[in-house]
Every structure is written in C-alpha cells, then in structure tokens.
Amino acid sequence: MEEELLATFNSHFEQPLIDEILEVGTLKEVPAGETIMDIGQYIRSIPLLLSGAIKVLREDDEGDELLLYYLEQGETCSVTMACCMGQTKSEIRAITETETKMIMVPVQKMEEWMGKYKGWRNYVFESYHNRLNELLQTVDSIAFKNLDQRLVDYLQKKVEVTNDNRIRNTHQEIAYDLHTSRVVVSRLLKKLEKMKKLVLHRSYIEIVDL
Template sequence: MNTIIETNRNLLEDHPEVEDLLSPITEVVLASAQQVKIPAGARLIRETERCQNFMWLLQGTVRVFKHSPAGREITLYRVTPGELCALSMQCLLWDEGFPAEVVAETDLVALTLSRREFDRAIDESREFRRALLKILSKRMGDIVQLVSEVTFQRLDLRLACLLGQLFERSGGEPLKITHAQIARELGTTREMVSRILKEFENQQCVRLLRGVIHLVSREGLNWFVR
C-alpha cells in the first residue's frame, strides 16, 4: 500500500471529527494530503499573504487575530481539531490576500492539501462544497457577534465574560495570563484591562498576582454581565 495513503488513513481513523468532515473527499485526502508538524508560536500566515495550502487541524489550537498600526490586537477566533479556518477558505476560493494573521498557540499536527487539490475537491464534490459553506456561514456569524460586542458592549462586561469563560475551562483554577494577553484578546490596551481588573479585585471578585488571576467570587463576577 502507498505509504502516504496508509499514513493518512491512520491519521483520519485516529481523528473521527476530521474524518467525518473530509468524508466527501476521502480519496483525494488519502492520496494527496501531507502531514505537517508546527511548533507553538510559529506564524502560519501574515496579513495580505496568499494561502498556498488548505489545512485540517488534527492536534493543537490556532489563533486568528487582527492588529492595528498602533500595535493593538484583537482575537477574531480560534481553530481547534475538527474545525476549519473560514478566512483561509475565503482566500483560497477567491485568490485573495489573507485579511488577518494566524499563529500556532500550541504545537500543531495537521493535514494540508495543495491549492490545486483543494480546487479539484471543490469542483468534484457537491457535498464538500456544502460542508465548507456551512462552516463559512457559522464563522461569519461568530465574527458579526464579535463586532457587535466590541461596538455595543462595555469593556468591563466583555472582560467579565472572558474571565468567566476562562475560569469555566480551568475548573475554577487560577488563570496564568497577563494583562497584556487579555488586552490582545479584547482589542484594547493593557492599561484599560489593569484598571478594570483592579475594580474586580476591589469588588472581591478576583485576586490579582503577577501573571496570575485567582477566582474569589463567581457570583460577583457574574454580576457584571447582568
């Protein structure tokens, strides 16, 4: 059996969430996809660059973000195993430059398909086209929601929501995160984040240490999002 086909088949069997997504074009993926390993912190693509490959993530997390000329950043979304990068699809479909930047938050393992093979899969599989459009539609909805939050919601509310989500993921354990990292998530300045976090601490919602945030009162934190 061809080594590439055997390797790709084993990878898909180990990641059923990706295998289901790629089922309409299994033969193309088995024959043509390449496995790649990318270290944490690597920049996958810079703004205005063109996508040369389409990637299906098997392990790890990718952060897609936008930055301003002044150096501020805001996270648009993350890609985890079983998900696809909607902006990558857009750039490949329309041969456009990427409108944001992409970085590996953790070590990554992925399958990549060349632009030529991606175009062939789009042309030959109606089911694959429908699956991609469904993913693209959902991700665009997420971005519209983000724009709405940034435009219409107070920063303290957005910060309280973010902390609530992070503490939920950590099971209430302390968060090892800096004020600058939070600012990049929310598209604001470190000074603004520090001021609001100090207010949360004064209200006995959290306790702040250098590079660490402890949860004191989940109920108190929830009060800010009402």
C-alpha cells in the same frame, strides 16, 4: 494520521475524500504561540485542525490587533479559503493558542473538491456560516457590550479552548487581543479579583468563578 483524521472528520467527509487528504496533505505539529499565517502572505495551503486551538486576529492601520475568533478541532479558516479562491494575500494573522496538530492541504485542491465531493462543499459552507456568526458576535460585542463584559467573555473563551483555568497571557497581551490598553485591563482584572471571580498570580491568572 489516518486514525486522527477519521476521528475528527469522518462525520463530514466521504472515504474517497479522506483518502485524497491523506495522499496530498501534510501533517504539521506546532507549539503554542507560533504565527502560522501572517498578514500580507500568499496562502499556499489550508489547515484542517486535528487538535489544539488557533486564534485569528485582525490588524488596524496603527498595527494594533483585535481578536476575531478561535479555530478548534475539526475546523478550518474560511478567511483562508476566501483568500485562496481570490488568490489574494492574507488579511488576518493566525497564532496557535495551544500546541496544535493540523493537516495542511494544497490550495489547488479546494476548487477541485468543491465540484467532486458533497461532504467538502457542505464543510466549506458550514465553515463560512460559523465564521460569519462569530464575526457578527465580535462586532456586537464591540458595539453593544462594555469592556468589563468583553473581558469576561474573553477569559471564559480562553478557559474553554485551552481546557485550563490558568491563563498565562500577560495583561498587555490581553489588551492587544481586546484592542484596549494594559492599564484598563489591569484595572478590570483587579476589579474581578475583588469580586472573587479570579486570582491574579505573578505569572498567570487563575479563573475561579466567571
């Protein structure tokens, strides 16, 4: 675990902080498709991603979901941190997009390290900044882009975070992430196939040229 932690976070954290993370952190390996945090839960620990990807979703009053952003190697979830600081329940759902390895750090360490380590403070502030920018991009996408472009952006990001041009989500799962209907997603995917941007197979979508 130490080698992976150093490889991922050495540029962010001081060696004494690395040592503390190794002392109090718990290594967790999670397969793809697992919910690691759900809406309404109290948060007991903060994830630091060593590898893999996690998608973070919001749910409306009707239970429909909207994909907010992805967490990737070297990142953590600032929404989780905000809930920890306020000791409130989670307002997001986090699901592993790929097989993911992370270190879970007890929440009580967060405030302690903010005053103790400059590297941790900078990391937290950078995380807030990055997540805010991604949330603004999501809002802009919904407000200013048509669904065709949002779907293309979504598929491109999927390929990027999974490092695989085969997307194995169903049309219904994509519709959930984009907060639209399966019928609309299927129609747009067929349109992209006719444009030779992708190929629709029985159990996956093969991205060709988006």
